[in-house]
Amino acid sequence: MKAEIITVGTEILLGDIVNTNSQYLAKELADLGVEVYYQGTVGDNEDRLLQSIEESLNRSDMVITTGGLGPTKDDLTKETAAKFFNQELVLDEKSWNKIEIYFNKLGKIPTENNKKQAYFPKDAIILENNNGTAPGAILRKGKKIIIVLPGPPREMKPMFEESVKPYLKSLTTEILESKTLRFYGIGESSLEEEIIDIIKEQSNPTVAPYAKDMEVTLRITAKATSKEEAINLINPVVHKIQDKVGKYIYSDDDISLEDTVAKILVSKNLTIGVAESCTGGMVSSNLINYPGISSVFMEGCVTYSNEAKMKSLGVKKETLDKFGAVSEETAKEMAEGIAKRHNTNIGLSTTGIAGPEGGSEEKPVGLVYLGIYINGKTMVKRYVFNGNRQQIRLRATKTILNDLRLELINI
Amino acid sequence: MKAEIITVGTEILLGDIVNTNSQYLAKELADLGVEVYYQGTVGDNEDRLLQSIEESLNRSDMVITTGGLGPTKDDLTKETAAKFFNQELVLDEKSWNKIEIYFNKLGKIPTENNKKQAYFPKDAIILENNNGTAPGAILRKGKKIIIVLPGPPREMKPMFEESVKPYLKSLTTEILESKTLRFYGIGESSLEEEIIDIIKEQSNPTVAPYAKDMEVTLRITAKATSKEEAINLINPVVHKIQDKVGKYIYSDDDISLEDTVAKILVSKNLTIGVAESCTGGMVSSNLINYPGISSVFMEGCVTYSNEAKMKSLGVKKETLDKFGAVSEETAKEMAEGIAKRHNTNIGLSTTGIAGPEGGSEEKPVGLVYLGIYINGKTMVKRYVFNGNRQQIRLRATKTILNDLRLELINI
Numbered sequence: 001m002k003a004e005i006i007t008v009g010t011e012i013l014l015g016d017i018v019n020t021n022s023q024y025l026a027k028e029l030a031d032l033g034v035e036v037y038y039q040g041t042v043g044d045n046e047d048r049l050l051q052s053i054e055e056s057l058n059r060s061d062m063v064i065t066t067g068g069l070g071p072t073k074d075d076l077t078k079e080t081a082a083k084f085f086n087q088e089l090v091l092d093e094k095s096w097n098k099i100e101i102y103f104n105k106l107g108k109i110p111t112e113n114n115k116k117q118a119y120f121p122k123d124a125i126i127l128e129n130n131n132g133t134a135p136g137a138i139l140r141k142g143k144k145i146i147i148v149l150p151g152p153p154r155e156m157k158p159m160f161e162e163s164v165k166p167y168l169k170s171l172t173t174e175i176l177e178s179k180t181l182r183f184y185g186i187g188e189s190s191l192e193e194e195i196i197d198i199i200k201e202q203s204n205p206t207v208a209p210y211a212k213d214m215e216v217t218l219r220i221t222a223k224a225t226s227k228e229e230a231i232n233l234i235n236p237v238v239h240k241i242q243d244k245v246g247k248y249i250y251s252d253d254d255i256s257l258e259d260t261v262a263k264i265l266v267s268k269n270l271t272i273g274v275a276e277s278c279t280g281g282m283v284s285s286n287l288i289n290y291p292g293i294s295s296v297f298m299e300g301c302v303t304y305s306n307e308a309k310m311k312s313l314g315v316k317k318e319t320l321d322k323f324g325a326v327s328e329e330t331a332k333e334m335a336e337g338i339a340k341r342h343n344t345n346i347g348l349s350t351t352g353i354a355g356p357e358g359g360s361e362e363k364p365v366g367l368v369y370l371g372i373y374i375n376g377k378t379m380v381k382r383y384v385f386n387g388n389r390q391q392i393r394l395r396a397t398k399t400i401l402n403d404l405r406l407e408l409i410n411i
Numbered sequence: 412m413k414a415e416i417i418t419v420g421t422e423i424l425l426g427d428i429v430n431t432n433s434q435y436l437a438k439e440l441a442d443l444g445v446e447v448y449y450q451g452t453v454g455d456n457e458d459r460l461l462q463s464i465e466e467s468l469n470r471s472d473m474v475i476t477t478g479g480l481g482p483t484k485d486d487l488t489k490e491t492a493a494k495f496f497n498q499e500l501v502l503d504e505k506s507w508n509k510i511e512i513y514f515n516k517l518g519k520i521p522t523e524n525n526k527k528q529a530y531f532p533k534d535a536i537i538l539e540n541n542n543g544t545a546p547g548a549i550l551r552k553g554k555k556i557i558i559v560l561p562g563p564p565r566e567m568k569p570m571f572e573e574s575v576k577p578y579l580k581s582l583t584t585e586i587l588e589s590k591t592l593r594f595y596g597i598g599e600s601s602l603e604e605e606i607i608d609i610i611k612e613q614s615n616p617t618v619a620p621y622a623k624d625m626e627v628t629l630r631i632t633a634k635a636t637s638k639e640e641a642i643n644l645i646n647p648v649v650h651k652i653q654d655k656v657g658k659y660i661y662s663d664d665d666i667s668l669e670d671t672v673a674k675i676l677v678s679k680n681l682t683i684g685v686a687e688s689c690t691g692g693m694v695s696s697n698l699i700n701y702p703g704i705s706s707v708f709m710e711g712c713v714t715y716s717n718e719a720k721m722k723s724l725g726v727k728k729e730t731l732d733k734f735g736a737v738s739e740e741t742a743k744e745m746a747e748g749i750a751k752r753h754n755t756n757i758g759l760s761t762t763g764i765a766g767p768e769g770g771s772e773e774k775p776v777g778l779v780y781l782g783i784y785i786n787g788k789t790m791v792k793r794y795v796f797n798g799n800r801q802q803i804r805l806r807a808t809k810t811i812l813n814d815l816r817l818e819l820i821n822i
Contacts, residue, residue: 300713
């Protein structure tokens with residue numbers, strides 16, 4: 001099957017935002033075995049969108065659009081798709097009720113123009129939106145299909161996952177099954193070099209590396225006629241990869257680094273406290289995104305000032321005076337201090353220079369000390385991270401989570 | 412002038428990388444007053460690229476491509492553009508010399524296929540590449556222009572800046588200038604309804620709303636022959652918008668909500684402490700992303716457990732027993748407790764049910780109490796947010812920052 005992606009929106013056309021929707025859809029479609037030869041972007045303009053849809057459906061079986069499902073006059077993707085198929089839009093009461101409920105929960109009443117979002121061609125498959133007001137839809141005429149999805153990624157992605165993927169799978173008897181290995185501590189090109197033989201000798205399953213948010217992921221995808229057959233193709237390849245670069249793999253289940261760590265903490269019932277300076281709450285916030293964490297997460301302290309480091313963590317004044325706030329010694333006392341505070345098994349600490357100011361030759365921007373106290377022992381590691389302020393803070397956060405994960409393996 | 416962008420490359424088509432080139436070029440072209448109505452992506456395939464170029468030049472005066480200028484057989488963008496214009500490629504000795512020097516510098520000798528990169532149509536303007544081996548080129552036939560640029564952003568961007576921008580400027584006298592207003596606390600559709608008259612009556616400047624990351628932005632863009640003239644067109648429209656919906660505008664300078672709040676705190680020298688439960692460090696982390704914050708940010712406490720709420724913030728056991736951790740009373744004591752701890756002007760608190768478990772009819776998932784203590788007075792607001800765990804936490808974080816911002820206006 002051949003498909004094309006059309007992203008609709010003036011903000012993409014003007015370059016205000018990066019078009020991550022096309023990448024997401026392209027990757028997902030590739031994984032499903034759907035061929036994509038063209039991607040396009042147009043603004044919120046009926047004539048140009050009509051022309052794009054026509055060109056695409058002349059070449060392909062299916063068009064997937066994102067954007068232009070909002071409540072305003074500008075939003076006309078669904079209307080244009082229906083017009084192309086010469087289908088009339090009618091109010092779908094169920095969708096309208098859902099929108100009303102969504103607004104009521106916010107203590108608001110939908111405006112009349114929100115009603116537009118509940119209109120669909122009679123025979124369309126309506127795709128529920130559990131993260132916003134705009135439902136998506138699958139429109140069909142003969143063998144041609146137009147799937148309209150909302151623009152915001154946090155609405156579009158779950159909708160694709162929950163509704164579009166099963167639909168596309170139902171159109172073919174071949175199934176694609178994939179397994180994702182997640183890596184930390186190795187770059188994409190180094191990883192590819194290490195396993196280039198494995199990548200090259202494979203055609204089914206395929207092995208594809210990609211990098212995202214400072215992590216590297218490897219996806220092993222098999223085509224087969226049953227899930228079992230696919231898994232039997234995938235597993236031997238996974239084992240080969242584990243043999244070569246297993247020490248960098250933190251998850252073979254497509255779970256985030258922070259959830260992986262949080263899960264271990266909860267399952268081993270290890271209590272934890274976190275003392276953050278440069279990361280400023282990111283480490284705590286990452287761990288707390290795991291729903292079950294409350295049983296072991298005792299407290300996080302964002303001790304950005306020296307006063308707070310002393311008062312809340314018991315860091316000694318002499319230590320701060322002699323070695324400075326960004327030092328191995330301070331990191332050690334911070335980790336021990338937060339652990340002592342609630343008598344936890346584990347205490348984490350971060351202290352560093354996130355920039356853009358405040359660096360020196362001896363202590364450059366990007367220098368971060370990460371402290372880990374576990375059951376009576378404390379270790380501190382020194383890192384120098386690249387990037388802007390936000391990136392340095394994020395790298396420090398991911399790194400301490402990964403370092404902790406490695407320590408927890410041995411407990 | 413109308414232009415279209417075509418990015419060439421299988422890695423974009425398959426979703427292996429995000430297409431940042433299109434965004435960069437779109438933004439630059441918009442700033443230059445060049446209108447872009449279409450963007451497209453095709454793989455390294457002559458037929459499909461030829462077709463795309465033809466469609467684009469039927470609609471527009473100019474096509475800018477990125478990618479496909481490398482030394483391999485796969486790389487065929489320049490060759491295809493020349494074929495479209497029916498122009499013959501000839502070796503450009505100067506470019507070939509430059510490639511040889513480039514390789515020699517790396518201690519290498521160029522291979523014969525690198526020579527391909529030095530072939531151009533006789534009348535093309537060759538664009539030097541100071542960051543790689545592939546020169547770009549401007550091809551012309553009659554009034555139609557094709558500009559071919561390399562794919563890697565670190566080669567493409569400097570080439571655009573150094574060579575393409577001056578060329579495009581020489582083609583036009585018009586400039587585009589825009590101003591961005593950022594809103595919080597009003598949805599995209601409500602905002603549009605409020606100012607629909609202003610949007611409708613404008614053609615220069617134009618007024619365009621869009622939503623991103625739970626916030627709404629309005630861009631006012633003017634076409635003029637000078638920056639001053641453009642600003643004189645923009646300002647009266649900004650004032651009209653401020654008159655109608657000024658209370659929702661938090662920035663007229665395209666600065667994020669968290670940086671806006673942090674900036675006010677620093678400029679007014681108001682010290683702050685943050686006590687977080689459900690947001691788990693996000694509020695602190697957002698504030699700490701502002702580089703100058705250290706002078707006023709005293710401490711953040713992630714008091715996820717009741718024990719920590721009592722120990723670090725002095726929340727009373729009776730309060731927790733009687734009203735629960737997620738209550739107005741607890742939020743109040745948390746905000747006051749963190750302020751008292753370091754005797755700060757301001758204390759913030761968050762406590763809520765982020766889900767997915769833990770909700771009840773009385774206290775549903777999404778219920779969050781946000782407490783703000785300022786100089787002796789405490790107020791607590793109750794919210795029910797939609798979304799998944801991460802979204803509820805993010806909404807609570809943005810909302811308390813905006814509520815604080817509104818309070819700070821009056822100080």
